[in-house]
Amino acid sequence: MDAMQMLGDNEKQARAEHAHTGSWVAGILRSRIAEGQLTPGTRLSEQALANALGVSRNTLREAFTTLAGESIVTRIPNRGVFVASPDADEVREIYNVRRAIEPGAVLWGTLTDNALAHMQRIVDGALAARDRGDIPAMADANQDLHKAIIALTGSHTLEQLMARVLAEMRLVFHAMAAMPDFHSRYVERNIALVALLRDNRRLEAAHDLRDYLDLAESELLAHIAADAH
Known part of the structure; x- marks a missing residue:
């Protein structure tokens, strides 16, 4: 198409x-x-x-x-x-932005029952996608969850910024299409993140999200480096 x-x-x-x-x-x-x-x-x-x-x-x-x-x-x-096909420097820039805004959204965003229910539906859908081996659906759910996290801020400017970041992230995810474990591991991390938010353990959720982003960046950079050789 x-x-x-x-x-x-x-x-x-x-x-x-x-x-x-x-x-x-x-x-x-x-x-x-x-x-x-x-x-x-x-x-x-x-x-x-x-x-x-x-x-x-x-x-x-x-x-x-x-x-x-x-x-x-x-x-x-x-x-x-x-x-485009993002390179290593662009991946680093993507994660610099994400580390700056996503943990803050988790800490200080408006966490309503509706927002929590929406995030729970997303991770439930991701789990179902993992069980049937549907990699694109897992990637979709991941995008949707991080979009929902930024929506907690109520900031149109940050949502616009995140739209740019998610577009770049989707391009990065294409490089990982042959590695289904990459996506399935983050299904579990996303489920755990939403559970922390439901328990109102925001500081712990923000720290976990920061670690999660560091790990994802490291894995993506390693994959890009391996492809270059």
Whole structure:
């Protein structure tokens, strides 16, 4: 399936209102990447996307410039624009951001019954996905949980930042697709994290989350290094 076919009905319905904004186009592409629908190396056809979204090519180029600045797409001269494959430095930057904002959300965010119930549904779904060996669903659940953690802050700015981070994370996760144990181990860590939050053990949850992020970064960097040799 190509990039044009990934665009959903909602995006098509909204394009008349937002077609003049590069930020809207960037948001659509970022969401598709975060959801795993556009994978590393996918060529983003300028003409096809402009036609699908009903935008000018200048508007699309503006969106590409935004996403390139976020390391989500890569421009290759004389070849086009492609969904990026994050390198080791980009993985380190992703985890620097995550360590700065996620433990804080756990410590000081608004932890309502509805938020806890939502997170519990996510980890229950992740456990079911693990039991049936569904790696993409485990990755989806992981993304959803960390999005829910940032939502505890009630900050639109942090949610926008996390949307960028999750798009980059999805690209990193593709490198681990051949290692199902990577995802299954974090199912258990996520279940434990939600259990701590349900018990209102926030400080312990924040420390565990920090350790969790350190471990995930280390594993990803080791995998990237091994692939490079």
